[in-house]
Amino acid sequence: MQPAARDPGLHNPGELFLDEIREQPAALRRLLSRSAELEVVTQAIVERAPTVVRLVGHGSSDAAASYGVYAFGLLPGWTAMRDSISLTVYYDSKVDLSSSVVIALSQSGETPDVVEYVQRARAKGALTVAITNGEDSGLAEAADATLALAAGPERAVAASKTFLNTLAALALLAAGAAGRSAEMAAGLMQVSEQLASSLAPLERAVQPVATTFAYVGRMYVIGRGIEFGTAREVALKLTETCRVAAEPLTATDLAHGPIAALDSMFPVWTIASRDASLPAVMEAAARVREAGATVVASGNAAEEIEGAAHVLPVPEPPHPILAPLLSVVPGQLFAGALAHAKGLDADYPTGLTKVTRAR
């Protein structure tokens, strides 16, 4: 693998990642300016009236796909799934894709098996949509339609603004399928303002948490329902930028085994948002405390988590489905701060490159 291009002489470790986290409100507004493109893609999806929406991606894009399952499930009430790439690409299964919409997620648009999945699904009659920051990528070329993330160049290896814009794009498509495009666009514009005003206080708030956790090597990240994708993304940020073995878990899965591994050196990051899954997250946090582990509470209902050692609240968005766009931010900023506390460069994690060409 090629290391990413860098000029250590001009580089402050972690500055690209932090700059791109800070840029998220502007990146979101750029996506919202692409309303004509969005309308075309929405129209194509609605006309197909799919029996199943199949979401595919790896890494942060797969975390965003978890969010997409809820966006389509809650807004138009459609069945959406994170599809198996290997069934189609490696095993050449005879699953009927003709009444499916495929939404392929890739920041670079060059992930080989995602491109190949789209080529095969399209040949089998699926309507294929690419959501990518790579407008001229192999993925954009392979798909029937493309919605550009318009996030601007992302230079840090760890994704931030492309993840946020992928969530926004999925929310817009799902709302469009429910005939609620304008409402969602207005909600996202408001989220952009909420992001802008919450970034600086959160940057300060994560510093003492990072200092405390400088020697931590293992973490769980807990979310449920619409926040499970956020948990997956925050765990991935901690793994790639901080070399922490951070595993995402639903609030309920914690009790089905993983809780046995907890101890005082194994902190748990919880994402608590004000929605129907909150009681399950509160119950999981109580179990974590009983096991003697430190709890960090984030999300717009962070204050509801009793006994948290650190509380990182975020604003409540105009629509509950938009909560993850705000609740991911403390996790992004914490990952950057923890990498710094550990003496690592969040911009260039060991062994990773911006475009992942691995199969």
Next chain:
Amino acid sequence: MQPAARDPGLHNPGELFLDEIREQPAALRRLLSRSAELEVVTQAIVERAPTVVRLVGHGSSDAAASYGVYAFGLLPGWTAMRDSISLTVYYDSKVDLSSSVVIALSQSGETPDVVEYVQRARAKGALTVAITNGEDSGLAEAADATLALAAGPERAVAASKTFLNTLAALALLAAGAAGRSAEMAAGLMQVSEQLASSLAPLERAVQPVATTFAYVGRMYVIGRGIEFGTAREVALKLTETCRVAAEPLTATDLAHGPIAALDSMFPVWTIASRDASLPAVMEAAARVREAGATVVASGNAAEEIEGAAHVLPVPEPPHPILAPLLSVVPGQLFAGALAHAKGLDADYPTGLTKVTRAR
């Protein structure tokens, strides 16, 4: 939470778990003796001709659900998904379930949100099937039809024979949907013999690996395609019985971030089976070695993994879809041996009970 009943005076740590792993060939034959029951359930599923098969479960049952996606995708060519429990139970989404078959997996049959999912899905018109070891459980009562695992009482908290029989039950239902019940039953009978002959040599082979890894606190478990569920189950065994932070990853996802966390103290367990996904697993293992981490190779293509420090091969089954029933065994036995090496009791993990009532 109630601790599991125990009599420390009569108990050798880990003996229940090991006994139940050893009992798997017999447990599998007991399931195969339930052919009349299987035929009834298969018939009901075929008559429904579902657009989607929705698999739900937590913990080991959710790992088995990952396998079910491939069993249905490869045998009848049906779309199967691990469904979101929270969309239906917490968010009360309006997703149409009337043309779905639900297959609910729970060893005890008492997991609250799985039972509630089935009640709601049945009320919404889905055909609901329970696969459970609890023939008189709340889940069996809630579902339209039940296929009993017939694994016999499982006393160790960590599942082994119920997991194996759940895989077998899913393979039988998927084969039945493809009109291949008899062939699959015969294949499983052969697997039972392969299991019986491979258990003792594997028990010996995992000992030196456990000794070497006694101080390990973090691992990845890599599988792809039909073996991803196996990777999830092995990681869960290591987490619950050995308190190792063990995360399951597809071969490809490793390159999308997690590889950055690897070092010489962070070994990687790979599951390599002879099928179309093998090259991706071999490539991932090569990446792991480049990162300086120790590789353990298991599965029926374990010998294909170059540079593995430990090789734990298993027999090749009569049909590739049955590989996971054999490749899970080295992981189960290793978890038991590692718990012993760490001075832990694999039978009674801290903070866990046999029936998980958590939401």
